[in-house]
Amino acid sequence: xxxxxxxxxxxxxxxxxxxxxxxxxxxxxxxxxxxxxxxxxxxxxxxxxxxxxxxxxxxxxxxxxxxxxxxxxxxxxxxxxxxxxxxxxxxxxxxxxxxxxxxxxxxxxxxxxxxxxxxxxxxxxxxxxxx
Amino acid sequence: xxxxxxxxxxxxxxxxxxxxxxxxxxxxxxxxxxxxxxxxxxxxxxxxxxxxxxxxxxxxxxxxxxxxxxxxxxxxxxxxxxxxxxxxxxxxxxxxxxxxxxxxxxxxxxxxxxxxxxxxxxxxxxxxxxxxxxxxxxxxxxxxxxxxxxxxxxxxxxxxxxxxxxxxxxxxxxxxxxxxxxxxxxxxxxxxxxxxxxxxxxxxxxxxxxxxxxx
Numbered sequence: 001x002x003x004x005x006x007x008x009x010x011x012x013x014x015x016x017x018x019x020x021x022x023x024x025x026x027x028x029x030x031x032x033x034x035x036x037x038x039x040x041x042x043x044x045x046x047x048x049x050x051x052x053x054x055x056x057x058x059x060x061x062x063x064x065x066x067x068x069x070x071x072x073x074x075x076x077x078x079x080x081x082x083x084x085x086x087x088x089x090x091x092x093x094x095x096x097x098x099x100x101x102x103x104x105x106x107x108x109x110x111x112x113x114x115x116x117x118x119x120x121x122x123x124x125x126x127x128x129x130x131x
Numbered sequence: 132x133x134x135x136x137x138x139x140x141x142x143x144x145x146x147x148x149x150x151x152x153x154x155x156x157x158x159x160x161x162x163x164x165x166x167x168x169x170x171x172x173x174x175x176x177x178x179x180x181x182x183x184x185x186x187x188x189x190x191x192x193x194x195x196x197x198x199x200x201x202x203x204x205x206x207x208x209x210x211x212x213x214x215x216x217x218x219x220x221x222x223x224x225x226x227x228x229x230x231x232x233x234x235x236x237x238x239x240x241x242x243x244x245x246x247x248x249x250x251x252x253x254x255x256x257x258x259x260x261x262x263x264x265x266x267x268x269x270x271x272x273x274x275x276x277x278x279x280x281x282x283x284x285x286x287x288x289x290x291x292x293x294x295x296x297x298x299x300x301x302x303x304x305x306x307x308x309x310x311x312x313x314x315x316x317x318x319x320x321x322x323x324x325x326x327x328x329x330x331x332x333x334x335x336x337x338x339x340x341x342x343x344x345x346x
Contacts, residue, residue: 054195072196072221075340082322082344087265100193101228108225113260114342 033107035120037128040092047090050081051126052102063094063130071102074109085116094122094129152181152240153206153233163250165281167331168220175214175245179206181237189234190214196221197229197247214245224251254282254337255329261342262325264317272297272311275341277327279306285328285336294323294343314345321345 030036040047049066051058058068067084069077085091091110095102103121110116122129155177164171179185186205192198199216206212218229231245256278264270277284277299287310289296297311312325323343330336 057195071194071223072219074222076222078342079322079324082261082342085346087263087346096195097193101230102194105223105225105227112225113257115259115261 030123031121033120034123035092037122037124037126040120040122040129043090043092047092047120048081048084048086050091050093050103050106052093052095052100052106057096063126066094069093069106071105074106088118091116091119092122093119094126097125152179152237153177153185153212153235153243154180155243155245158244159246159248161248161250163252164220165332166220166224166251166253167333167335168251170220171218171249173216173218173247175231176211177214178211179208181239182208183237184208185240186236187233188236191232191234192216193230193232196223197231199231199245201233216247218247218249220251224253226250253280254331255279255327255339257327257339257341259341261344262312264314264345266317266320266346268317270314270317272313274309274311275325276302276307276309279308279329281332282329282337284308285330287325287327289343290324290326291321293321293345294325296325312341312343314343317345319345 049063050069051062051066052069052071053062054070054072055068058066058070062068067077067081069081093103093106107119107121110119155175158175160173160175162171184205184207187201190199190201196219197216199214202213202215214231214233216231218227227247227249229247229249231247233243233245235241235243258276258278262273262275264273284299287296287299289312293315295313295315299308299310301308310325310327314321322345325341325343326338327341328336328338
């Protein structure tokens with residue numbers, strides 16, 4: 001048993017070394033505009049929530065008060081967002097999971113094309129926020 | 132016991148090539164397409180350069196707009212294959228990055244990430260796409276700069292009488308022009324749309340919009 005643990009330890013050290021020196025290692029930190037569910041909860045009601053998922057998924061379930069702004073029908077839906085938008089207010093965008101990139105695309109469009117600031121991307125599962 | 136430990140140690144340090152290994156010609160596809168493109172078909176070619184058969188157990192994407200599938204379930208040593216798929220464009224513009232994940236039964240390479248990086252060129256671009264006045268600020272003229280990449284300007288008008296739009300002012304490059312827009316009043320919140328009509332390279336006439344907002 002002791003020898004087994006030693007072997008596992010050696011393997012773990014090799015893995016850790018690989019993580020340190022491997023240039024293709026994954027990034028675990030948050031970008032400057034990314035927030036966790038915990039941080040988003042602190043905005044409590046003082047932010048506009050955008051759901052960047054397709055309309056079908058939005059219709060099935062979404063965060064209370066969220067506005068649907070999907071990538072594929074952006075032009076059709078952006079008017080609804082502008083009606084709800086309050087200048088200067090924080091905006092939090094989520095999509096299906098922490099690995100989806102629709103929220104990033106929507107954030108980029110609102111920043112670059114609409115020159116809107118205070119945009120945050122939710123990392124983590126939006127369902128945790130719902131709970 | 133000693134033999135078991137040696138075997139375990141051997142497995143832990145086995146190089147991945149002794150398992151199966153899917154080697155992709157390129158794990159990233161980069162391309163530039165016109166905004167008139169409805170969908171983009173792609174293919175990632177690979178070869179199993181390992182010693183064992185690799186089974187692809189699942190393929191997932193980070194966007195419902197991207198569908199990908201393998202041509203067969205398992206690939207023997209030295210066998211080639213393809214991951215084919217389609218990216219549906221919709222209203223997307225600019226650089227789009229869509230991840231595709233393969234899950235295999237292989238211990239050395241259980242998850243493989245492929246990347247589709249597509250630049251969707253816009254026929255016409257606005258800077259900015261939203262012209263905004265704060266409520267009760269001066270109802271002064273504000274400009275929108277229009278860049279015609281693959282388009283010819285036809286006309287522009289507001290969809291309601293709450294906003295005035297100037298004639299186009301041509302820029303120096305011949306590819307850009309500006310429009311000046313002002314609200315009739317900023318005493319109350321209002322929203323409008325500036326419709327810009329243009330002709331694409333293929334001769335089709337289209338509208339693109341700039342949002343106008345007093346709030």
